[in-house]
Structures are given as structure tokens and as C-alpha cells.
Amino acid sequence: MAPQLSIVIVGAGLSGLAASIQCALSGHEVTVLESAKELAEVGAGLQLTPNATKILQKWDVYQHVNKPAEPRTCTVYNYKGKVLAHEDNFDKNNRRKYNAPFSDCHRVDLQQALAKRAQELGVEVLLNTRVTDINFSGEERDGIKEAAVSTESGTTLLADLVVAADGLWSTCRSVFLNRFAPPLPTGDLAYRIVLNLPQIKDEKLRKMVQEPAVRFWVGPDAHVVAYSMRGGEMYNVVLLVPDDLDEGVARTQGDLDEMRKLFEGWDPVLTQLLECVDKVDKWKLMHREEMKSWINPQSNLVLIGDACHPMLPYLAQGANSSIEDGCVLGLLLSPSVNPGFASKSDLPSTLQLFQKLRKARGEAIARETFKQRRDFHMRDGLEQEKRDKLFEMWLEKAKGAEIEGEEEFPSRWTCPVVQPWLYGYDAFKEVEAAVAQASKESASL
Ligand SMILES: Cc1cc2nc3c(=O)[nH]c(=O)nc-3n(C[C@H](O)[C@H](O)[C@H](O)COP(=O)(O)OP(=O)(O)OC[C@H]3O[C@@H](n4cnc5c(N)ncnc54)[C@H](O)[C@@H]3O)c2cc1C
Structure with a gap:
């Protein structure tokens, strides 16, 4: 009989819900514990890239996201409004190259579509349930140690596996490392704005947005x-x-005048847009040092998403890569996909395989986001002129088509080297190949 794990996932953000779906599809009993009273993802917009939409489509989640919009063009302007890079048919090009859409949606729409699918698959989502502690050294059963997850309200849940999907400020991470360390500032912050169409009076601007x-x-x-x-x-x-x-402030309401002042002298289209804003939030952007391991020594805790690889949002990969994490974890825990997970006692080696597949990629994406900052935040000067010459050369050469070649391009969003690495990732094929390799290796022993 296929081993059935009792899995507790901490956090019903995008990574936790994603993991819950694939773990449930693999036949496990899954409970998600979420501290918030309701599922209301904060922020607003989310860019979904083909590496994640491929997964969401397979799960029948993408089809239930409220009005995802596939951008037809992708344009980079310099701050004065001059076009530096432009790709037409961005939607079609993505679908053709990666067989899945690039699309923009509201976070809450994705979170609710994920939660609905998870619940259809029998996942229990407990809201208003904050995890405060975990004892990883419970009784040993079927070759694995049980973990006991304690919540603020005094309840304890037993689990064969705890999945830490509790984000940047992860409690699970602190319990695992036995120390609390706050995330580190990146040096940047985000003003997050949502404009409702009626707020934009200018006809030209309305058409544009x-x-x-x-x-x-x-x-x-x-x-x-x-x-x-x-x-x-x-x-x-x-x-x-x-x-x-x-230092201690992670998020606050922003001052509109202060915000507009930062963009004085920028493209009038942008400054006009900022005139329409009546409310803004300011978020400190934080990250963390890479961890030695995403798995605890008892092999009953695994970290995913922002809990282990937070990044700058400059490539829109935080949530997308977290969805990849959840998918790969769940697939590896399916005996029909991964014959190496044939009994509960195979959990430690299965988690090691998960880590082998995911850690290097998650961390490499996080590092890439800092490279995008370097290329997008250049001050006027020699480096910026060199960058803009490259942009110009391609603008002339590509004429709205895709950039080609083997050289890196300053906007990784259309870069012929980085984009295929990010968007071309296929979690299902990755697992299939890793499983085939693992069985080849065990046969040759
Ligand atoms: C400005 C900005 C723009 C971004 N844009 C994009 C984008 O376009 N595309 C993209 O892919 N990524 C984007 N990201 C990144 C993305 O938002 C995150 O990487 C992603 O949401 C991480 O998901 P997560 O589930 O790992 O963590 P979170 O979303 O932080 O979820 C963690 C969940 O755990 C819960 N929780 C925390 N502690 C506990 C506890 N002790 N007990 C129980 N529950 C707990 C929280 O309430 C929360 O619901 C952006 C980020 C920012 C800041």
C-alpha cells in the first residue's frame, strides 16, 4: 500500500497552498495552519510566469483565477520616458516558447483559487491558527520521528512532516535554527499602489492602463x-x-508628496499616473542569508518559499518559485511518480532529493534578482551609457521581436539567456528526470 503521510503545512500563502495541492494529489492527509483570520493576500498585483502557470494549469487552478491578463507587450523606458527595450507579442511569444502563459492577476484571486482547489482535494485549512512552537523529537513510527506542532490557542497537531511555508518572518525557521534572527534589509523599499480605473480621469492614461x-x-x-x-x-x-x-519598520503607510518628489523629472506619463494615487503603502524589501539546509536533522521539517529563499521582487519570482517548490515536493512524495518513496522510511532520502532539486535554483534566482537591481538602478554615467547602447542596439535590430543570442541582456524579462532558465523550468519534467537518474544510480550500485 502507498505510504500516507500526515502533513502539516504552516502558512496558507501562495507557497503553502501550492504545496498542499500537490501533496494532496499524491495521496497525503494535509492540514494547513494559517495565522490570519481570513485569506486576504496583502499587496495586490502578481505577475505569474510560465514556470508557475504551467503548474497552475495542470492543477486546474489557473482556469479559476479571476480574469488573468496576458500582457501583449513588455517595454522598458528610461526615467525620462525613452524606450530602451520593447517586445511585441509578449503573450504569444511566451505561450509559444514555454507552452504556458505569462499573466498578471490580483494576488487574492490566485490565493482563493488555490485554496478552493486545495479544499476540493480534502485539504483542511485552519485559519486564525498561529504556530508558536514545534517539537521535532516525538515518537518514532515506521522509521520516522513524529513532530508536534503547537499553536497559540494551545492545541497540538502531530505530523509525519511539517512544511514551513510561513514566509520571510518564519517561526518554523527560528524553531529549527533555535534562534530568532530578523530578515536583513536589502537597501530598497517598495511603494505599492493600486489604482482603480475611475481614479484615472485622463482619457489617454485610462486607455493606456x-x-x-x-x-x-x-x-x-x-x-x-x-x-x-x-x-x-x-x-x-x-x-x-x-x-x-x-530599522524596525517593515511596513507603513506612505506619504504621497514624499513619494511624488522621488519621481520629479521622470517621464510625465509616470508622474501623471502618480498624481492619481490617493493611498500608498511602503514596504521594506528584505532577504536572508542562504541556509545550510532546508531540512532538519530529524527529517520531519522542510522549508519552502520565502521561509528559505526570499528575494527582491525584481524578477517576479518569489511566488512563482514557491509554487515550483510546492509542486516538486508533492510530486516527489508520490510513489507513482517517485518509486524511491515507497515507504515512510524513505522520507529522509526523498527530502534530500527535494533539496537537491530546489535549493540551488531558489538561491540562484534570489541572486539573479540582485543583478537585475544593478542593471535597472544605474546612475547616469559610463556604466549606464554602456547599458543603454546595448539596449539601443537591440531595439534597432529586433524591431519589437524577441532578443536572440547567447549574451545576457540588461532586462532579464526578455533576456535570451535568463528568461528561458526562469520561465522554461518544468517542475514535472525536472522530477521525472531526477527520479530516472536516481533509479539508474541505485541499479548500478
Ligand atoms: C512589492 C512586491 C511585489 C512582488 N511581486 C511578485 C510577483 O509579481 N510575482 C511573484 O512571483 N512574486 C512577487 N513577490 C514575492 C511574493 O510576494 C513572495 O515571494 C510570496 O508571496 C511568498 O510566498 P510564501 O507563501 O512563501 O510567503 P507569504 O506570502 O509570506 O505567506 C506566509 C503565510 O504564512 C502565514 N504565517 C506566518 N507565520 C505563521 C505562523 N507562525 N503560523 C501560521 N501561519 C503563519 C502568513 O500569515 C502568510 O499567510 C513580490 C513581493 C513584493 C514585496
Whole structure:
């Protein structure tokens, strides 16, 4: 009989819900514990890239996300409004190359579609349930040690496996490492803005924000990303600027005048857009040092998502790579996909295989986000001129088509080297290949 694990997932963010779906599909009993009283993902916009939409489609989740918009163009402007890079047919090109869409949605729409699918598969999602502690050294059964997960309300849940999907401030991570260490500042912060269409009075601007398109403006020490959501009813704008928040402040309401002042002299299209804003949040962008291991010595805890590989949002990969994590973990825990997971006692080696597949990629993506910052935040000067020459050369050569070649391009969003590595990742094929390799290795022993 196939081994059935009792899995407790801490956190019903995008990574936790993603893991719950694939673990449930693999036949396990899954409970998700979430501290929030309701599922209301904070922030607003989310860019979904083909590496994740491929998975969401297979799970029948993407089909239930409210009005995802596939951007038809991807454009990078310099801060004065000059086009540096532009790709037409961005939607079609992504589908053709990666067999899945690039699309923009509201976070809460994805979170709810994931939660609905998880619940259909029998996953229990307990809200208002904050995990405070975990004892990893419970009784040994079928070759694995049981973990006891304690919650704020005094209940204890027993699990064969705890999946830490509790984000940047992960309690599970602190319990595992036996010390609390706050995340580290990256030096940047994000102003997060959502404009509802009625807020935009200017006709030209209204037309612009309704178009499914991704736009970036890049300038000294800062950049901006903007795109439509919910079929053009909302416009998501994120301003990425140097962090001026006090050390202990992770999030606060932003001052509109202060925000506009930072963009004085930038493209009038952008400054006009900022005039429409009546409310803004300021978020400190944080990261963490790479961990030695994402698995505890007892092999009954594994970390995923922002709990182990938080990154700058400059490539929109935090959630996308977390969905990959959840998918790979669940697939490896399926005996029909992975014959190496034939009994509960195979859990430690299965988790090691998960770590082998995911840790290097998650951490490499996080490092790449810092490279994107370097290329998008250049101050005026020699380096920036060199960058813009490369942009110009390709703008002339590609004429709206895709960039080709083997050289890196300063916008990784359309870079012929980085984009295929990010968007071309196929979690299902990755697991299939790893399992085939593992069985070949065990046969040759
Ligand atoms: C400005 C900005 C823009 C971004 N844009 C994108 C984008 O376009 N595309 C993209 O892929 N990524 C984007 N990201 C990154 C993305 O938001 C995160 O990487 C992703 O949400 C991480 O998901 P997670 O589930 O690992 O963590 P979280 O989303 O942080 O979820 C953790 C969950 O755990 C719960 N929790 C925490 N502690 C406990 C506890 N002790 N007990 C129980 N529950 C607990 C929390 O309430 C939360 O629901 C962006 C980030 C920022 C800041």
C-alpha cells in the first residue's frame, strides 16, 4: 500500500497552498495552519510566469483565477520616458516558447483559487491558527520521528512532516535554527499602489492602463513596474526606491508628496499616473542569508518559499518559485511518480532529493534578482551609457521581436539567456528526470 503521510503545512500563502495541492494529489492527509483570520493576500498585483502557470494549469487552478491578463507587450523606458527595450507579442511569444502563459492577476484571486482547489482535494485549512512552537523529537513510527506542532490557542497537531511555508518572518525557521534572527534589509523599499480605473480621469492614461502590457521605468537608484489587473479594472504600480524606513519598520503607510518628489523629472506619463494615487503603502524589501539546509536533522521539517529563499521582487519570482517548490515536493512524495518513496522510511532520502532539486535554483534566482537591481538602478554615467547602447542596439535590430543570442541582456524579462532558465523550468519534467537518474544510480550500485 502507498505510504500516507500526515502533513502539516504552516502558512496558507501562495507557497503553502501550492504545496498542499500537490501533496494532496499524491495521496497525503494535509492540514494547513494559517495565522490570519481570513485569506486576504496583502499587496495586490502578481505577475505569474510560465514556470508557475504551467503548474497552475495542470492543477486546474489557473482556469479559476479571476480574469488573468496576458500582457501583449513588455517595454522598458528610461526615467525620462525613452524606450530602451520593447517586445511585441509578449503573450504569444511566451505561450509559444514555454507552452504556458505569462499573466498578471490580483494576488487574492490566485490565493482563493488555490485554496478552493486545495479544499476540493480534502485539504483542511485552519485559519486564525498561529504556530508558536514545534517539537521535532516525538515518537518514532515506521522509521520516522513524529513532530508536534503547537499553536497559540494551545492545541497540538502531530505530523509525519511539517512544511514551513510561513514566509520571510518564519517561526518554523527560528524553531529549527533555535534562534530568532530578523530578515536583513536589502537597501530598497517598495511603494505599492493600486489604482482603480475611475481614479484615472485622463482619457489617454485610462486607455493606456487598460491595455494588457508590462511597463518598466528605470532610473538612478530606482525603478518602477506597472501592469493591468482584472481585465483593466485596476492598475498595479510598484515603485522600487532606496529604503528610508527606520530599522524596525517593515511596513507603513506612505506619504504621497514624499513619494511624488522621488519621481520629479521622470517621464510625465509616470508622474501623471502618480498624481492619481490617493493611498500608498511602503514596504521594506528584505532577504536572508542562504541556509545550510532546508531540512532538519530529524527529517520531519522542510522549508519552502520565502521561509528559505526570499528575494527582491525584481524578477517576479518569489511566488512563482514557491509554487515550483510546492509542486516538486508533492510530486516527489508520490510513489507513482517517485518509486524511491515507497515507504515512510524513505522520507529522509526523498527530502534530500527535494533539496537537491530546489535549493540551488531558489538561491540562484534570489541572486539573479540582485543583478537585475544593478542593471535597472544605474546612475547616469559610463556604466549606464554602456547599458543603454546595448539596449539601443537591440531595439534597432529586433524591431519589437524577441532578443536572440547567447549574451545576457540588461532586462532579464526578455533576456535570451535568463528568461528561458526562469520561465522554461518544468517542475514535472525536472522530477521525472531526477527520479530516472536516481533509479539508474541505485541499479548500478
Ligand atoms: C512589492 C512586491 C511585489 C512582488 N511581486 C511578485 C510577483 O509579481 N510575482 C511573484 O512571483 N512574486 C512577487 N513577490 C514575492 C511574493 O510576494 C513572495 O515571494 C510570496 O508571496 C511568498 O510566498 P510564501 O507563501 O512563501 O510567503 P507569504 O506570502 O509570506 O505567506 C506566509 C503565510 O504564512 C502565514 N504565517 C506566518 N507565520 C505563521 C505562523 N507562525 N503560523 C501560521 N501561519 C503563519 C502568513 O500569515 C502568510 O499567510 C513580490 C513581493 C513584493 C514585496
